[in-house]
Amino acid sequence: MATFSSLTRPISESSLIALKLGDQSPNSLGFPKHFVFSRHGFCSFPPGLVHIQLKPSLAIKNSYQTESSTESTVLSSEVPILSCSEAIERLRTSRETYKSKEQYLAMYSSVFGGITTDPSAMVIPMDDHMVHRGHGVFDTAAIMDGYLYELDQHLDRFIRSATTAKIKLPFDRDSIRRILIQTVSASKCRKGSLRYWLSAGPGDFQLSSSGCHQSALYAIVIQNQSPPDYSGIRVVTSSIPIKPPQFAVMKSVNYLPNALSKMEAEENGAYAAIWLDFDGFIAEGPNMNVAFVTKEKELLMPEFDKILSGCTARRALVLAESLVREGILQNIRVDKVTVEEGKNAVEMMLIGSGVLIRSVVQWDEQVIGDGKEGPVSKALLKLILEDMKLGPASVRVPVPY
Numbered sequence: 001m002a003t004f005s006s007l008t009r010p011i012s013e014s015s016l017i018a019l020k021l022g023d024q025s026p027n028s029l030g031f032p033k034h035f036v037f038s039r040h041g042f043c044s045f046p047p048g049l050v051h052i053q054l055k056p057s058l059a060i061k062n063s064y065q066t067e068s069s070t071e072s073t074v075l076s077s078e079v080p081i082l083s084c085s086e087a088i089e090r091l092r093t094s095r096e097t098y099k100s101k102e103q104y105l106a107m108y109s110s111v112f113g114g115i116t117t118d119p120s121a122m123v124i125p126m127d128d129h130m131v132h133r134g135h136g137v138f139d140t141a142a143i144m145d146g147y148l149y150e151l152d153q154h155l156d157r158f159i160r161s162a163t164t165a166k167i168k169l170p171f172d173r174d175s176i177r178r179i180l181i182q183t184v185s186a187s188k189c190r191k192g193s194l195r196y197w198l199s200a201g202p203g204d205f206q207l208s209s210s211g212c213h214q215s216a217l218y219a220i221v222i223q224n225q226s227p228p229d230y231s232g233i234r235v236v237t238s239s240i241p242i243k244p245p246q247f248a249v250m251k252s253v254n255y256l257p258n259a260l261s262k263m264e265a266e267e268n269g270a271y272a273a274i275w276l277d278f279d280g281f282i283a284e285g286p287n288m289n290v291a292f293v294t295k296e297k298e299l300l301m302p303e304f305d306k307i308l309s310g311c312t313a314r315r316a317l318v319l320a321e322s323l324v325r326e327g328i329l330q331n332i333r334v335d336k337v338t339v340e341e342g343k344n345a346v347e348m349m350l351i352g353s354g355v356l357i358r359s360v361v362q363w364d365e366q367v368i369g370d371g372k373e374g375p376v377s378k379a380l381l382k383l384i385l386e387d388m389k390l391g392p393a394s395v396r397v398p399v400p401y
């Protein structure tokens with residue numbers, strides 16, 4: 001077996017491939033004692049390297065490992081030194097070993113200055129400040145029937161977020177817009193989503209971005225295979241603190257509170273956790289806004305001054321005017337919303353580009369309305385879906401394929 005000292009060359013030139021499939025049992029392979037094997041782990045190496053699954057009785061841990069850390073630790077063998085093409089090949093193989101509901105169809109990177117459709121090349125530099133300092137902002141847009149929905153509204157927010165995060169645009173707005181549309185065109189995706197990031201850029205591992213050579217733009221086109229689900233859901237109140245307004249109003253990549261809040265919801269059998277602001281008013285969900293319908297048939301939405309100004313929520317406010325004209329709603333109000341008002345509403349809904357409109361049927365222990373998807377939520381979902389398919393040019397940007 002190769003030793004560390006023999007691993008200064010790419011594996012294709014070294015003897016590490018000595019770990020061949022054979023009749024050895026794992027403990028006869030002579031791994032150093034301080035190496036750790038997963039209890040359940042199945043370590044998948046590219047072809048030519050061994051796959052080993054150890055039984056619990058074979059688990060070995062070093063003095064630094066606690067009992068629980070061995071639960072998720074996968075077999076470590078000596079670490080190979082890879083050439084660039086070997087690393088890329090392993091990236092490709094590693095992608096093939098896990099199944100995702102999402103397919104990545106095209107990626108643009110200003111670092112390589114082009115679009116790739118090969119998922120294994122869809123990577124960003126390790127010294128990019130978005131990676132190691134969270135100095136980046138992002139936004140999205142849905143792709144519906146070959147049109148980008150609300151691209152300009154999302155792009156405006158993207159640029160506002162970048163300005164707040166002191167990230168200089170690498171290109172002007174029109175060029176960014178053109179790059180995004182071209183990336184969707186190259187992906188051939190007609191129904192999916194576009195995500196894009198502006199980063200302080202690669203350069204070094206310092207805190208300040210002053211050493212970054214140039215800000216970076218990345219974009220990716222994602223196709224999601226899961227069918228949409230618009231059924232009513234449960235939410236809980238988040239115990240994870242909301243971000244202070246200065247950070248909550250921008251869409252930065254610092255989504256750790258959002259991710260932990262979503263996980264808290266899932267751990268409690270709920271779909272999302274709702275944030276209250278520092279004064280106790282209803283704020284938003286981890287990646288969606290919230291709205292209510294009062295007993296007086298008023299559509300009530302929290303003010304946007306301390307939360308993200310959701311493009312879908314703002315569009316829903318416009319579309320809801322037709323429900324007022326039809327008498328389904330009496331009024332539309334954007335205001336401070338107390339928890340009492342929210343929990344006593346006849347309808348509650350989540351609103352965002354991901355969920356579109358999703359009825360909330362229970363918040364904590366409180367059943368909302370009659371515990372079923374409400375008529376206003378259903379009507380608003382219909383209006384948004386119609387708007388995505390047939391809305392005006394201001395919300396639908398055609399992609400030239």
Ligand SMILES: Cc1ncc(COP(=O)(O)O)c(C=O)c1O
Nearest residue numbers: 287288289308310311312352353
């Ligand atoms: C924190 C937060 N609030 C609200 C939203 C909804 O915004 P939009 O409708 O623009 O997707 C999002 C979207 O990701 C979000 O992350």
